[in-house]
Amino acid sequence: MTMHADGENEARLGLWTFRLVDLAVYVVAVTAVCYLPLFALAAFAAGPAFVVHAGFVIGFLMFGYAIYLLWPSPPWQVEVTDEGELEVEQNTEKPTLGNREETPLQRTLQQLPPLSLTDRPATDRLSRGLKLFIASIAVLLVSYLTEQALV
Incomplete structure (x- = not known):
């Protein structure tokens, strides 16, 4: 039993x-x-301040999109019928933990050396929204560090 x-x-x-x-x-x-x-x-062409500002904007756009991907859908859907009654149905449109389907970027990254050594399915990965959320924080961090290096 301990072996298992x-x-x-x-x-x-x-x-x-x-x-x-x-x-x-x-x-x-x-x-x-x-x-x-x-x-x-x-x-x-643009100069170093462009990197800071553009990185900041890109980072926050990525942050917002990641939040949208991670936002859970309500477990129910409420509709008003023609008679004025409320109809409540279970919502199965969007999973609450994020989508783990393989994107073109993920397929490309899967062929890089650390990941190409494994053959794990897409369901073993973290969700795309969570990875994008952490990547957006990294983009904002690089923007901040670039700004500090310029000062």
């Missing part, structure tokens, strides 16, 4: 290790995709 529990703990540790590595790769990739064009544009 140890195997379950090892599988759980492996799952959370995979989730953290997947999260780290996602955050680094999204932050790089946001900032590499900004740094290139700042180097050639």
Whole structure:
């Protein structure tokens, strides 16, 4: 019986290790995709203050979209019938914990070395909304650190 529990703990540790590595790769990739064009544009035309302002705006837009993705749908849906009565139905439109479908970005990241060594399904990953939320915080952090470096 303890053998089974140890195997379950090892599988759980492996799952959370995979989730953290997947999260780290996602955050680094999204932050790089946001900032590499900004740094290139700042180097050639706009100047360093552009990186700070644009990174701030992009970070908050990502933050808002991540909150939208993470926002749970109500467990019920209320409609008023033609007779004026309330009709309550269970809402099954949007899952409350986020969507774990594979996006084109995730498919690309899955082919990078740390993630390409595993063959875990998309359901083992953290939700897209949670990963985007943490990536938005990383984008805002880079914006803040860039601003501090310029002062």
